[in-house]
Amino acid sequence: MNIAVIGLGYIGLPTAALLAASGHRVYGYDVNAPLRHGLQHGHLPEMEPPVRDAVLGALRDGHLHVLDRIPNAQAYVMCLPTPTHEGKPDLRYVEAAAAAVAAVAEPGAILVLESTVPPGATERVIEGALAAAGKQIGDFHVAHCPERVIPGAIMTELRTNARVVGGRTPQDARIVRDLYASFCEGPISVTSLAVAEFVKVVENTFRDVNIAFANELAIFAEELGVDVWETIELANHHPRVNILAPGPGVGGHCIPVDPHFLSDANPFVTELIQSARRVNDRMPYRIVRRIAELVDPGRGRKIALLGAAYKADVSDARESPTVRVDTLLRERGYSTAIYDPLVERFHRPLCGTLEETVSDADALILLTPHTLFATIRPEAVASLMRTPRLVDTRKFFDTADWQRCGFECYVLGRPFKSVAVRAVA
């Protein structure tokens, strides 16, 4: 089949490569001209090595072509960003791409939207775009097939994850299921457009609400004077309980964003969802408040931050709680240094070494539990810091070890009284 993939980002590019590897003739298009021209000359943006290999392979063997315009094709797979601004979904990228596709698509073509959208958006946007081009939606096969991949394992998950295909009609769903079956090994369920849209945002909202529950328990436990980690571990022995881990907030491209697609659509029935968002958004403030109890925010106070990625063992720093913690600390007069050898793109320069990061610092905050941080030796860090203090937001380190090396330790969700607070009392 001739397939045009519109939007060659995190999702579109590996999807194009996988379609190409499955024997389709694939044409990629992105509005970003430098990206297009780079790809046309074999220059790829930063990406996971398996994605890089697949894209380079598809470009080299000629099954994937990156074009400067959207061609006529049998199927169009649209992978556009769907950010939110102040809690409101921004569908402008999807609308622009749908308009461009509608201008060239011929009756009988398959139009698939992969982007995460609020329920009802796929039909509304595509129908509007086709109507503006003088065409009728009933002459096309329209579907929504949301993406579920996890950064760090994109290529594998694109191939093996279970997929949901929502069709405007049952026939549309079946046609698109057959297309996806040509490159997806996981089970593919078919349903309506609205259910497929709802499923995707519900999945991420489920994670957000459950993380908020763990965060709320962490705050409660501190005030109660008990250990939330022990509590969660013991509660999870119950065969039908599975409480997640607390942390410094929720990051990434999807989980903090997608709940807004529901709360914006219906603010009156989404109280729990909105309140979970607030609980998670407040976590960086709690961490910074703890720092203020530990370290007087006078001039020249330095806080070292471990981890810029939004979660362990990935290079992705989008919406990372570290950004918020860092900004709040600097607003309060601290200087900060951030260490994350996995992250290349961040809103400000990162430190090149752990030594430089912790040197003369008054506190060290563990924000991202990267596996590689497990080798950090507290005695080496203590000798470089001005004051050995550890704030561990993920119960990552063995604090007994750090205390033996002279550290004052605070672990999120554990009872804590700092030396400073104890002295005042």
Ligand SMILES: NC(=O)c1ccc[n+]([C@@H]2O[C@H](COP(=O)([O-])OP(=O)(O)OC[C@H]3O[C@@H](n4cnc5c(N)ncnc54)[C@H](O)[C@@H]3O)[C@@H](O)[C@H]2O)c1
């Ligand atoms: N990245 C993830 O891990 C992930 C996981 C699941 C779902 N999603 C969803 O998939 C969708 C795509 O996300 P992404 O991470 O690939 O975004 P991205 O920002 O990495 O890529 C989107 C690409 O679309 C291009 N673009 C924007 N407007 C365009 C237009 N009018 N025509 C052609 N190209 C255009 C951009 O230049 C960009 O290269 C989003 O809805 C996202 O929520 C992403």
